[in-house]
Amino acid sequence: MQTTRLPGGQLKFHALAEYLRRSIDAGTWVVGSKLPTERELAEATGYSINTVRRAVEELVAEGLLEVRQGAGMFVLLKPRSQNREASVGVLLPDLRLYFPKVLEGIKDTLEAADISLVLSTYQYDPGRESEALEQLIRSGVDGLLLVPSEARGRAAGERIASLRKLGKPVVLIERRFEELGSGDPTEFVCSHHTAGAFDAVQHLHALGHTRIALCLREHSRTGLPIRLGYEEAMGILGLDASVVVTATWDEWGPAKAAEVLDTFHQQGVTAALVFGDREAAILEAAALRRGMAVPGELAFVSYDDESAESAPIPLTAVAPSKYRMGRLAAELLLTRLREGNEAPVHQIFLKPRIVIRESCGAENGAGV
Structure with missing residues (x-):
């Protein structure tokens, strides 16, 4: 069978193998994950089944992929570069x-x-x-x-x-x-979620709110420290911390949001700390459908800052330092690799910051 070459004389299956290597290196498919089938790869890349099969065989020979009979192709490991020390x-x-x-x-x-x-x-x-x-x-x-x-x-x-x-x-x-x-x-690097929730309550109180509710996603490990921070801040301020709503990921929807807004109205709530961004956006949308003014009648602070900015009225959000957390954890590990047991054990908490947007009524673009 004649072998078709790409410009520059590169064999097609070599080009595809290199593409797959780069995709694995970039995290598209991680160690232990299953790749698409040969037919799916052929359709996605435009190569023939035979070209895909030869590319896979090359990566299997390198120890990068493993073919399991009847199960598919899996990423086995990423080869260490010869120029890497570790x-x-x-x-x-x-x-x-x-x-x-x-x-x-x-x-x-x-x-x-x-x-x-x-x-x-x-x-x-x-x-x-x-x-x-x-x-x-x-x-x-x-x-x-x-x-x-x-x-x-x-x-x-x-x-x-x-x-x-x-x-x-x-x-x-x-x-x-x-x-x-x-x-x-x-040794760990963690977000100080209790402090993040504490600061969010203090922020809303500084804006004049005294009836502040808490909404949580049930069965989330982050929920407990957020609740502790909320209760601590409300206690210090002498405020009622009894308006706490919890629901599962699946339960948070328009019907649940309407029920929560009814509770807020009955309890005289004017502001809410909501974990996470999705739940806060659902509540905000429900409030807007009722004709409520946000933040005039009901102010929101969401927790996580993953999608808070894309809400109809951009959400003020408690933002854990995710990028900095990754950098710091990697730095600690590199120190441990260099110094061994001579290095002290680090147990580090990073305090989230509050990113101010329109939903709380404070000056837009500021940070706490």
């Missing part, structure tokens, strides 16, 4: 909201230090999490930046023991073992 494994729950900015900070720091990165995600599935972590270890990384699933009670001690058995330096991101208090031995 590599760092990064385990994230997913690459949707929140963590892409954290990953950007990690990448910038490691690239500046000429350290390669091996990325894996587990989609909040504990089974996939264990497999993804094992794959990172097998890939030969020198240290780990982890956002593991939650572990409380007895599971916390088991998790700490398992991290020690890895035999690699570990820095946790947005995770810690708070139940252990000062006994938590891990």
Whole structure:
């Protein structure tokens, strides 16, 4: 069969293999993830099935991909560049909201230090999490930046023991073992969500609000520290902290928003701290449909600042320092790799800032 060449004499399957390498390097497909089928790749790239198959065979031979009979093609590991002194494994729950900015900070720091990165995600599935972590270890990384699933009670001690058995330096991101208090031995960088919520309440009070509600997404690990910050601030201000609404991700919709607005009206609420941006936007839209003035009759501060700016009336938001968190976690791990046990254990909290927009009634564009 005649082989078709691209301009410059490059074989088509070599060009496709290089494209797939770059996509994996960029995080399009991470360690442990499944690639599209050969037919889907052919349709997406315009190459023939035979060209796709030869490109896949090349990457399998390099140890980058693994073909599992009846299951498909999976990313096995990212080869370490010969010019790299070390590599760092990064385990994230997913690459949707929140963590892409954290990953950007990690990448910038490691690239500046000429350290390669091996990325894996587990989609909040504990089974996939264990497999993804094992794959990172097998890939030969020198240290780990982890956002593991939650572990409380007895599971916390088991998790700490398992991290020690890895035999690699570990820095946790947005995770810690708070139940252990000062006994938590891990190194971490976390957002101080309690302080973020505290500042949001203080901000709304400074604007003249005394009836301030809290809305939370149920079953979220961030909800508890936000509630603690809300209650602490309301207590210091001598305000009633009883108007707290919780609902699951699926329950937050127009019907729930209407119910919440009815509660606000009955309780005389004039402002609300809402976790997260999606829920705040749903509530704001419901208020506008009722003809309510935002922020005149009801002011909002959302929590996360992922999509707050795109709300009909841009939302003032508590914004965790995601990019800076990624940079700092990577810097701590690099220090640990250089200095070993001579380096102190760092347990760092980053206080979120408040990004002022139109929904709270303060001067637009300011920051707290």
